[in-house]
Amino acid sequence: MNCESVTKLIPLYFYGELPPEEEDRLEQHLDTCAACARQAESQRALSAALDRREMQPSAALLGECRHGLMRAIYRHEAPLLRPVQPAPPWARLHNGFGAWLPSLGGWRMPLGASALLALGFVMARLTTPGAGGPFNLASLTPDVISSIRSVQPAHEGGQSGEVRIVLDETRQRVISGQLNDSNIQRLVLAAAHDENNPGVRWESVDLLQSQSDSSPVRELLLNRVAEDPNPGVRLKALDGLKTYTGDPEVRKVLAQVLMHDDNPGVRIAAVDALTAHADDNMVGFLQGVVQKEDNTYVRRRCVKALQDMNASVGTF
């Protein structure tokens, strides 16, 4: 083994990647060659310096990443999920708006804003010179929102000059009814998932609070607490669960919220909801939260809750 080959092998030796026999031969060479021994020492010093720059991601960053991933999946990938039994409480809701629609009979939900062209747009197109024909503009009433599905010649070859325009029309309709009417409730439940409009979600959750004894409503509230991107909606949903803080399913979700929600106000509300129901099993969990929580107010709230339970704040 000469110095040139040893130079090439030093990194592998250092990382334990040499076969035992080769390692023995290299060590024998290092014992007798000062220049190669210095190279080995240089490798060791480099490694020590590099060790010191290693970073361990914080628990907070890991938590953020996990939370962000699950949100992204529930928001955008839900159709790929095929819930198995028993399904999580909100699994049925992950399919969003569409899941509710088949059972609504003739009621039609407004389409997504991006898919729509306002009536004015259609009117502008149809009132241009020469766009008369059999189409009756009067049939477009202000409560109809239309989008153009296709435009094509009315006859093969397109020689006649006649065109065929297919419009999708969504009729706006005002529906009133009692919230305990199952059809009304389904619509409000669907509206609570309208990802384009947090105001509609907030109003829907607010309305549904009075129906939290209904299982679908409770599942919706749990879903919104855990998944809604808007903290106001999450707080409102949490508010609606206050009478169910003894329910193990609700407690499980609230505990997750306390650990992972990025909004301190929501975490404080979660502590309050969890500690409103006496439960000695909470001691260890709250002690853990005190250790990791970086918000002073949330931590204080947990400490107070532990003191109210006559429990120590730290773990031993």
Place this chain on the structure above:
Amino acid sequence: MAQDAPGVGARLSPKLDEANLIRAVQRGDQDAFEQLVRAYDQSVLRLAVNLLRSQEDARDVFQEAFLRVFRSIDSFRFDCSFHTWLYRIVTNICLDYLRKRKVRKEEPAVVDTPEGPLDRMNDFEEEAAHADPERNMWNRQLSQRIEGALGGLTPRERMVFELRHYQGLRLRNIGEILGTSEEAAKNCLFRATQKMRAMLGDFQ
């Protein structure tokens, strides 16, 4: 670290071995997917943070990698370990980031300022510095030189070095992850260490 919330896990599938867990994910079991993510996500995040030295980029890599896993888990055929399959995805994404940086000639994590060298990751490291007072003694100039030396590696050399030095993977496994031979991974590691020793000179 906080303890698990009381009752959390009660709804999860019973502890499954990895192959069963993957099959459960392939059937669309969300809980199994979460379990699978949690088995690997710390090492994935550590790799991204150390390679890219940017919380934002590491967060993006984390999300993109596991979303790709989620979307393509059906194509996983058990012809390699899940770890290797996952790391192929993660290293591909990280290599893209490193290559884009090379093309844009982005500044390294440590940059010169009128007040002296500034480590852009200082805020990120604050927590660790409190935990380890020795960290505060870390020589900023040396830190700058090391970052410069690492920045001088090709993305592939950087990756091999990262996987061997910080992730502790064997070179054979690294070759498998990067779609190359063990021999090529060895050569890559040799080049990486030689370059760094040459660039850092007698810093020790």
